[in-house]
Amino acid sequence: MRFSALGQLHLRCRYEQFIPGALHPDGRRYLPQVVITPLAAGPDTAPDTKLWLVDRHHRVDPELAGQIAIARLLCALSTVQLQTPPFRAGFAPPTHGKPTTPLSEPIVYGRVAAVLAWEVQREHLPFETLYTELVIALDDEATIGLRTTLSAPRIADLIGCDHLTIGDWIEVRRSRIDILALEADTVVTA
DSSP, X not given: OOOTTGGGOBEEEEEEEEEOOOBOTTSOBOOOEEEEEESSOOTTSOTTOXXXXXXXXXXXXXXXXXXEEEEEEEEXXXXXXXXXXXXXXXXXXXXXXXXXSOBSSOEEEEEEEEEEEEEEEOSSSSSEEEEEEEEEESSSSOEEEEEEEEEESOHHHHHSSSOOOTXXXXXXXXXXXXXXXXXXXXXXXX
C-alpha cells in the first residue's frame, strides 16, 4: 500500500510480539499480527497502551520482536471529526474497550500536520463523498497517517467544517490501522 508521505510517519514503539497467521483448512495462512507499545505517542496515551495490528502487507520482520522500533502506521476506513477543547493527543481505548487489552481500533486524537489529499465529490451520487489523506501529529515526534473515504449528505456536517487544515485538532474513530513499515530504531538513548 503506497502512501505519499510514508517518510513523514514516525511512531517510536516497543515491538512486543509477532503472531504468525494461523493455517486455514484450505492450506492458506491468515495474515500475521503484531503487538506494539507506543512510546511518546501523545499525552493521552496511557503508558501501558498496546496496539494490536494486522500485518496486511507482510512488512514486519519477526526477528525484530522485543526491540525498540519505528513503526509507520496508517489509519484506514475511519471516521473523522473536529475535536472540541480541551484538545487531546494520543491513542485511547474505545468506550466499549478495556484499557488493559491491546487495542485493535483505538480512538486516535491529534493535530493535522499535513493535508495530502482532499477530494469532495458531489456530482455522481445524491450525497457527498470525501477522499482524504492526512498526516496526524500525536506529539512533537510521533506522527501517523490517515487515508479514508467518508460519505454524508454534507461532509461539513460530518466532520465539523468544510475543509481540514494544518493545525486542526481531530478525532479519528473506527480505524483499521495498517502497518506500512517497521524498522529497528538506530538511535541510542542514555
